[in-house]
Amino acid sequence: MNIQQIVERARARTGAKSDRALAREFGMVHQGLLRITKGHGLPSDAAMVRISRAAGIPIEEGLLLLNMWRSDGEEHTAYTRILKLISTRTANKKAA
Numbered sequence: 001m002n003i004q005q006i007v008e009r010a011r012a013r014t015g016a017k018s019d020r021a022l023a024r025e026f027g028m029v030h031q032g033l034l035r036i037t038k039g040h041g042l043p044s045d046a047a048m049v050r051i052s053r054a055a056g057i058p059i060e061e062g063l064l065l066l067n068m069w070r071s072d073g074e075e076h077t078a079y080t081r082i083l084k085l086i087s088t089r090t091a092n093k094k095a096a
Contacts, residue, residue, distance in 0.1 A: 001065065003051075004037055010054035026050045042069055061086065 007022070016022035023033040028047050035041040043051060045063060052062025061083065068079040 003042065003065075003069065004039070006051060006055045006057065006062070006065075007033070007037055009056065010051055013056055014054050025054055042066060 010016075010025070011022055014022065014025050016025055019033055019037075020030045023030045026033065026043070026047055027050050028043070032041070032043075032047075036043055042048075043066065045066065048062050048066045049059045052059045055062075064079055064083050064086070068076055068083070071079060
């Protein structure tokens with residue numbers, strides 16, 4: 001999942017009628033949201049928490065994804081493994 005997909009999910013869940021309304025929902029300025037959706041930047045940690053909540057994904061997952069997008073190499077691989085571990089445990093709990 002990428003940031004654009006998460007933002008679109010949040011847009012659908014909040015029913016925001018415009019990018020400006022969605023940016024307000026996230027506690028950010030309109031230009032900041034445009035930069036993110038065009039792939040020219042990433043949200044702050046605080047904004048990612050608000051975006052994750054609006055999108056209906058756990059904030060822990062949102063913050064892990066954000067750090068994955070910020071990193072590369074060994075760090076990126078480690079964040080990917082953490083996310084897979086969490087996803088597996090969550091799926092197992094739901095199945096039980």
